Amino acid sequence: MEALQLIGPFKQLLTMEALPLKGALSDSQLWIIEDGGLLISDGKVMATGNYASLKKEHPSAKCHELTGAHVCLPGFIDAHTHICFGGSRANDYALRNSGKTYLEIARAGGGIWDTVTQTRKADKETLTKKTVKLANRHLKTGVTTLEVKSGYGLSLNEEIKMLQAIQEANNEVPSDLIPTCLAAHMFPKDYAGTKTEYLQELAQKLLPKLKAENLTNRIDAFIEESAFSPDEIAPYFEAAKQLGFDITVHADQFSTGGSKVAVDFDAISADHLEASTDIEIELLAKSNTIATALPGASLGLGCNFTPARKLLDTGATLAIASDHNPGSAPMGDLLTQAAILGAFEKLSNAEVLAGITVRAAAALGLKDRGKLAKGYLADFSLFHTDNYQEILYNQGNLKPCMVWKNGNLVYNKHKA
Ligand SMILES: [Zn+2]
Secondary structure (H helix, E strand, O other): OOOOEEEEEEEEEEOOOOOOOOOOOOHHHOOEEEEEEEEEEOOEEEEEEEHHHHHHHOOOOEEEEOOOOOEEEEOEEEOOOOOOOOOOOHHHHHHHHOOOOHHHHHHOOOOHHHHHHHHHHOOHHHHHHHHHHHHHHHHOOOEEEEEEEOOOOOOHHHHHHHHHHHHHHHHHOOOEEEEEEEEEOOOOOOOOOOHHHHHHHHHHHHHHHHHHOOOOOEEEEEEOOOOEOHHHHHHHHHHHHHOOOEEEEEEOOOOOOHHHHHHHOOOOEEEEOOOOOHHHHHHHHHOOOEEEEOHHHHHHHOOOOOOHHHHHHHOOOEEEOOOOEOOOEOOOOHHHHHHHHHHHHOOOHHHHHHHOOHHHHHHOOOOOOOOOOOOOEOOEEEEOOOOOHHHHHOOOOOOEEEEEEOOEEEEEOOOO
16 A cells, blocks of 8 residues: 555645535535645545644654645536547637627638537547647646547547547546547538438447447437437437446537436436526436536627526536537636636535536546545645635636645645
């Protein structure tokens, strides 16, 4: 066994333990250890508690004694991103903000298809490098686990290229990248066949290959008028479920329908939900499917937020993710976006912080992270403040001064 390490003292250690998975949360439910310490070994948490007591109980532990006041939180988990892509859509963004419509932008050569073209042009190494760069940018903001989707290849070989690039990027970054296949992102306009035939080909040829090559255990689809209908997706999800994949859905972004499919297929999460009405909210609240809000997409498109308050009050689980992508959500700053969503939707600190830690872990089916407790991964960030409320109050401008992943210090801006 690796030597014990003791880190602290933290003015406040928020363990994110003992919070219910579903429904509204109040800040009084947060477990806060004052003058806390973290005892870690082999990349995992061995104990949490008062720093001085832990030091006395474990005299052999190597101490990382901090100066100044710090708040310690579990590493953030961004459960929905598209950070593997080629090109940039800065021109799209400028056109959209100068009043051009989606169709006008598409006609001018923009839109998702532009990213598909640029991603296909890029070789695997280029995509890997870009993914590494963006994942490391997220790491500096405290994100130690992030999901990354394919979906800009839209052919068997190009989707596999993307998932291999994500896999290689995962080997090169301290954080954990969780791959998801989004080959059903949109219908590729160069495909010689119908939407149904495209999805059949994915089910028959791509899904078994993903399993065989261990490229992902998650399948996503964009259910929307501009992409695929619930009826078109159903047989594809059926095939994915039979092969044992977890299902996740881009649901109810502009029109409803996706969240019902998510619930029917017992999807692990339904993401977006900006257009969800009381009917969909009720459905999600009664299900095991986690509702994931993507404030970055609302900010990028200048449209309404996911009804997070209503989802929580109705009893749903709410995760918050950045949706970092080149088109609608170029910012890629989870903490900033989560703080802004909290201000607009009137979410407690506990609800926002759970949405990017313990509840986000559940949205990815990860049972080993999202809180700081015995046996959990030693993934955590330190913020230079004496009060955890300062973190969301600063709306993302207070960044972590240290980030630890699997018990290793992987980012350090701390000044003694
Ligand atoms: Zn997305």
